[in-house]
Amino acid sequence: MLKIENLHASVEDKAILRGINLEVKAGEVHAIMGPNGSGKSTLASVIAGKEEYEVTEGSIFLNDEDIDELAAEERAHKGIFLSFQYPIEIPGVSVTNFIKTAINANRKAKGLDDMPAKDMLKLIREKSELLEIDRKFLSRSLNEGFSGGEKKRNEIFQMAMLEPKLAILDETDSGLDIDALRIVANGVNKLKSKDNAVIVITHYQRLLDYIVPDFVHVLYNGRIVKSGGKELAHELEEKGYDWIKEEVNA
Amino acid sequence: MSNKYTEDDLREELKTKEYEYGFYTDIASDTFPIGLNEDIVRAISLKKEEPEWMTEWRLEAFRAWEKMIEPEWANVHYAKPDFQAISYYSAPNSKPKYDSLDEVDPELLATFAKLGISIDEQKKLSNVAMDVVVDSVSVATTFKKTLGEKGIIFCSISEALREHPELVRKYIGTVVPQKDNFYAALNSAVFSDGSFCYIPKGVRCPMELSTYFRINQAGTGQFERTLVIADEGSYVSYLEGCTAPSRDENQLHAAVVELIAMDDAEIKYSTVQNWYPGNAEGKGGVFNFVTKRGLCEKNAKISWTQVETGSAVTWKYPSCVLKGDNSVGEFYSIAVTNNYQQADTGTKMIHLGKNTKSTIISKGISAGKSQNSYRGLVKISPNADNARNFSQCDSLLMGNECGAHTFPYIEVKNKTAKIEHEATTSKIGEDQIFYCNQRGIDTEKAIALIVNGFSKEVLNKLPMEFAVEAQKLLEISLEGSVG
Known part of the structure; x- marks a missing residue:
């Protein structure tokens, strides 16, 4: 599904990613961990196609197609979804209106007509129940005055609505209390299938108790310095990141 | 032959005089x-x-x-x-310019299509000869009949001057006097036509006035005069303008609108203004210098709602004179400027009566190299005990070359007044755009979404059908504003 080869990226001429190699197959869950400033969020943004980030070397393939030249919305149309670490406020635009616009934009890109209102309502009801979202929540302005938990739940709600091929969850666990974490993780697990893939970016092992990864990668200084199974996450939880840094610097 | 100078003589003489001055043939x-x-x-x-x-x-x-x-x-x-x-009189209903739509500027037709305007309407709007549309004629007839039964007068101001001169004479110039300002004086001298509306006592006008006449409204002249009178306890919602782009050749537009809301009456006046804004280099475009003012008697209410997207230069301050006790004035405005457009718009709320209340919500959106100013006056006179005003002026900027300005004037001569003013300026952020992009929404659509969200409080005040069109209009006005 996703193949990243020797990816170098910089922002404002500062190199952040320095040669990432990663392959994610359909049906897999990958966790990317690492200390602050290691380039985790940058990697997510680069895959999603944020313009400020310049790919200086290497390639990103989605289903064998080089997506480097594609605009962010075109990548989204191809099934890439990013759950933002800090979801953005859009005052005056309701959660419902936003997701409706997004769904119809994706349908249009596929040559489909707008989703009929009846189907849209049904889908919204179904997915909001899955994430235990209150109906009143749906009429609120997007992310405006939302608590940390509400923001993250709304991200996963959008993911559930859009049914992406590749979902990247950037620090989805930050700002969540344990109940919200369980709901969000449940939602992600229910959406998981053999046809899609998930990349979980996280600082802590906590989320991985709920969304169990097939592979864990450690990102440090813009490179993946260690990969392993889910037990690697436990090891990191116990020992912290210092031993990794030492290994790399040795 | 008597020496008495009769009216007939006068008429005869006038004719001759006109002829002498060389106007006879021109008339x-x-x-x-x-x-x-x-x-x-x-x-x-x-x-x-x-x-x-x-x-x-x-x-x-x-x-x-x-x-x-x-x-x-x-x-x-x-x-x-x-x-x-300038030529100050052009007969309305002049001959169609084109024989078929094929002769009309394709860009204009594309915009019509985006707005979802029917072929027949397109023809009418772009001045193409057309057959009578049976449907719209019958609708218009039913419409007039319904209004007639309620005693509502809704006609052109010329017709009103012929059929109801006493009403026109009593009210014209009472809210906007002839000498009010330069453009109002000009309009008073030369206005060509406009609308007249009278709602009798206690009557609630059963429909939004002028929605059915959208087509006919498109061709109105450059010096329009509107007079709306809501008698005691009546209600009317009046729609003015047209979402369709108007490629008017007249550069100067100086309209006057007077509203009179008598005791317990309510007038809702909504405008969509989409005159030609000039091209992307700032050439051409309409100068829109408008005087709009309403008078509220006791317990009366006037709401102005405007969506201003057109014109090269806009100078417009729909105002309320809150003369009667407990009267209410409202002003809801969205003003969009793009390219080289300039808008200086706002309102005046003049509190004269006791317990009078006013609300001002202004949303300015500037893009390109445009300048967008809000100018508003809240005046509380010495007798206006317990007057209240709430003003909110929000500006949204797109890009680094446009300007947003706020000029609030507050004059308070009564200590019991309560006045609140809030103002914000924000910029459409790259983060907001990226967030939308990531969800599959392209940048153009993302801007439309953000702008509509920003303008929502005002869009909500428009009659439903108008609101949908106005939303589309905002999108079209800002097209190409982000590289």
């Missing part, structure tokens, strides 16, 4: 020669078969206008029009 033709003087004013009045008092009223306005100076205080810059280079 017969559809367009007057350029220039403005007393004879032109008289000729307009004569052409429209107006009563003598009306001719005098116009002349009084003209004489005042001659002594006035074009205002320069607004935050707009333009080459002043040469008032002697």
Whole structure:
């Protein structure tokens, strides 16, 4: 599904990613961990196609197609979804209106007509129940005055609505209390299938108790310095990141 | 033959005089020669078969206008029009310009299509000859019948001057006097036509006035005069303008709108203004210098809602004179400027009565190299005990070359007044755009979404059907504003 080869990226001429190699197959869950400033969020943004980030070397393939030249919305149309670490406020635009616009934009890109209102309502009801979202929540302005938990739940709600091929969850666990974490993780697990893939970016092992990864990668200084199974996450939880840094610097 | 000077003699003499001055043949033709003087004013009045008092009223306005100076205080810059280079009368319903839609500017047709305007309407709007549409004729007839049964008068101001001169005479100029300002004086002297509306006591107008006449509204002239009178306890919602782009050749538009809400009456006045804004380099476009004012008697309410997206230069302050106790004035505005457009718009809320209340919500959106100013006055007079005002002025900027300005004036002469003013300025952020992009929404659509969200409080005040069109209009107005 996703193949990243020797990816170098910089922002404002500062190199952040320095040669990432990663392959994610359909049906897999990958966790990317690492200390602050290691380039985790940058990697997510680069895959999603944020313009400020310049790919200086290497390639990103989605289903064998080089997506480097594609605009962010075109990548989204191809099934890439990013759950933002800090979801953005859009005052005056309701959660419902936003997701409706997004769904119809994706349908249009596929040559489909707008989703009929009846189907849209049904889908919204179904997915909001899955994430235990209150109906009143749906009429609120997007992310405006939302608590940390509400923001993250709304991200996963959008993911559930859009049914992406590749979902990247950037620090989805930050700002969540344990109940919200369980709901969000449940939602992600229910959406998981053999046809899609998930990349979980996280600082802590906590989320991985709920969304169990097939592979864990450690990102440090813009490179993946260690990969392993889910037990690697436990090891990191116990020992912290210092031993990794030492290994790399040795 | 008696020596008594009869009316017939007068008429005869007038005719001869007109002829002497060289206007006789011109009156017969559809367009007057350029220039403005007393004879032109008289000729307009004569052409429209107006009563003598009306001719005098116009002349009084003209004489005042001659002594006035074009205002320069607004935050707009333009080459002043040469008032002697304009023709002040063009017969309405002149012949169609084109025989078929194929001859019309394709860009204009594309915009019509985006707005979802029917083929027949497109023809009418772009001045193409068309057959009578059975449907719209029958709708219009039913419409007039329903209004007639309720005693509502809704017609052109020319017709009103013929059919109901006493009403026009009683109210015209009572809210916006002839000498009110330079453009109002000009309008009073030369206005060509406009609308008149009278709602009798206690009648609730059963429909939004003028929705069904959208097509007919499109061709209105450059000096429009509107007079709306809501008698005691009545209600009317009036829609003005057209979402369709108007490629008017007239550069100067100076309209006057007067609203009178008597005791316990309510008037809702909604405008969508989409005159030609000029091209992307700032060439051409309409100068829109409008005076709109409403008078509220006891317990009355007037709401102005406007969506201003067109014109090269806009100078417009729909205002409320809250004369009666407990009266309410509201102003909801969205003003969009793009490319080289300039808008200086806002409102005046004049609190005279006790317990009067006003609300101002202004949303300015600037893009390109445009300048967008909000200018508002809240005035509390000494007798206006317990007056309240809430003002909110929000500006949204797109790009780094446009400007947003807020000029709030507050004059309070009564200690019991309570006034609140809030103002914000924000910029559409790259993060917001990326967030939308990531969800599959392209940048153009993302901007439309953000702008609509920003304008929501005002869009919500528009009648449903109008609101949908206005939303589309915002999108189209801002197209190409982000590289």
